[in-house]
Amino acid sequence: MLCALAGAAVFHFFGNANRGYIDTASLFYWWTFQWWNADSETQHGWLILVLSGWLFWRNLGISDRRFPNAEFNRQSAIGNWHSVAAMLAGLALHVVGYGVQQARISIIALLLFTWGVLRLAGGRRWGSASAFPLAFLVFAIPMNVLDSLGFWLRLGVIDATALMAQAAGIGVLQSGTQLLAPDGSYQYDVAAACSGVRSLMALSALSLLTGYLSFRSWWRRGLLLLLCFPLVYVGNVARIASIVFAADIAGQVWGERVHDIMGYGVFVIVLGGVFGAGRLLEMFAPEKSVAAADVGSAQDADPATQAAGHDRRLASAMVPAVFVAILCAAELALLAWMAGLPPRGRVGVTLASDGLNPVALPGVLAGEWFGRQVEVTDVEREILPPDTGFSRKQYVPLSNPSLAVFLSIVLSGRDRTSIHRPELCLVGQGWTITGTGRQQFRHPATGETFEATLLNVRREIVTPTGTETIPQVVVYWFVAGDAVVPSHWTRAAHDALNRLFRFRADRWAYVLMQTDAQDGEQAAVQRMQTVLNHSLPAFQPPFGNDTGA
DSSP states (O other): OHHHHHHHHHHHHSSOOOOSSSOOSOHHHHHHHHHHOGGGTOTTHHHHHHHHHHHHHHHHHHHHHHSOHHHHTOOOHHHHHHHHHHHHHHHHHHHHHHHTTOHHHHHHHHHHHHHHHHHHHHHHHHHHHHHHHHHHGGGGSOGGGGHHHHHHHHHHHHHHHHHHHHHTTOOOEEETTEEEOTTSSOEEEOOGGGGTHHHHHHHHHHHHHHHHHHOSSHHHHHHHHHHHHHHHHHHHHHHHHHHHHHHHHHOHHHHHHHHHHHHHHHHHHHHHHHHHHHHHHHHHSOOOOOOGGGOOOGGGSOHHHHHHHHHHHHHHHHHHHHHHHHHHHHHHHHHHHHHTOOOOOOBSSOBOTTSSSBOOOOSEETTTEEEEEOOOOHHHHHHSOTTOEEEEEEEEESSOGGGOEEEEEEEOOSSGGGOOOHHHHHHHTTOEEEEEEEEEEEOTTTOOEEEEEEEEEEEEEEETTEEEEEEEEEEEEEEOSSOEESSHHHHHHHHHHHHHHSOOOOBOEEEEEEEEOTTOHHHHHHHHHHHHHHHHHHHSOTTOBOOOO
16 A cells, blocks of 8 residues: 555656646546547547456456465565566656656556556465556557557558559549549548557457457467457458448448448457457367366465465565655655756757747748748647747749748747657648658758758649649758757657756757649759758757757
8 A cells, every 4th residue: 555655646746747738747637538538539448447457356356266365375575576676667667758758658657566566465366467457558548659650551541442442443532631532522531540540459459358358378369469450451441442432322421321330340340350260269279278176266275374374465565665665755856856957958940039939930032032921820829839839931932933932840849749740740731642751951051961851742633624633842850959850750769868868858840841843853852952041040050059948
């Protein structure tokens, strides 16, 4: 109980350092809030919690039947310190999660700490019975962390559906995440939920649970879990394809009806396949039954022996419990110190006078490019933390206004959630990514080069005369006070190391440029370099800006 209370204090009062979307210090609130918040799409968390509790109760019953209580509850000094090691590992991992603002890491730490508490309180019996139920709770962690996986799975579902439709003679068009008819009779946006990543988490949990309850060998359980992954993809392709076929035959209304019906169809396909595979395993690779000699009874132990063993266990656990409680108090002090640190981060771009936004971009570039102000949308301001800064303009050349270059800077606040992967936003806006690569740009002040990510994108639009393809080039990079990096994951790793080892929360700037590419990729990149020649010195110093965030 002492360890549980001390650990609960740590994870409640200093459990979450990521305050951009859910303004709470409690890891418990941060986690459970997303189980009833529809936007988080993690409502299955309550079901996972109930199933985990039932599994723990079930496993305790199995332990009672397989082992005599006096033997299975025997507690040793070594066993106690195994429990302490698990709790210490959980506390250490939580410091990492808190430092890098990753609450999901802290949830893993909480589960590990909880196992140590249960192992210390109930001996081997509780430790063994709680191992799988606690691991099962991983499926209740909010899965928007898998948006990147969902992005590629989403595109795979869309591509496969378009190929099936075209093979059947249906001239469906693909535009980003949209599938539409050439004549405009139907149009569907394949949302993130239809990518399969949301159903993947729920169905993989059910598949693992099926294997766990049906078999004892881990290779059989793992096989059923792995089988659900291709089945989820097949199920979602079948769902989207059936919608397109129904809409082509009977119009968009029927497509929407099939959309609702096939939401259940995905579960039928996946769970039917998993259950079928389980039956085949039982037929062709049955498990050996547990020998009767290996099964004891909870009644084998004398009540007096059980009571004496319980008292000895409590006495032997007291010293480790006090030790862990002291360490929890020390961690509370450490996390309080980390939370109270003044901002020490560096800023990647020149700041405006308000200290929040990047400096205003130039209005005119060399007399040839005129900058038009582009306002930040209400949606962006609503979903991003309030200390996120913006500066953006559309630069239009006098010689050819159709070859405008869009330049945007998004400057993070102290919270890391200001920055997102641009690929996700582009596809959501209707663009299809057809190619990726790297591009070198030159800083005009020093002549030094830096690397950016280049994306070839296109959009299909329906016009009165037919279908028109609009190709464009997008480049982006991230800049801090001491680094310019081309990718989201490089930035995330660099930022995590600074937060963890230097206690620095840099204000990263995410810079994006976009322009038409009907005259070719090389010409588009050259226009971007021309704009940067006259604008980059104004907002991106050669070696960053050491001003504190």
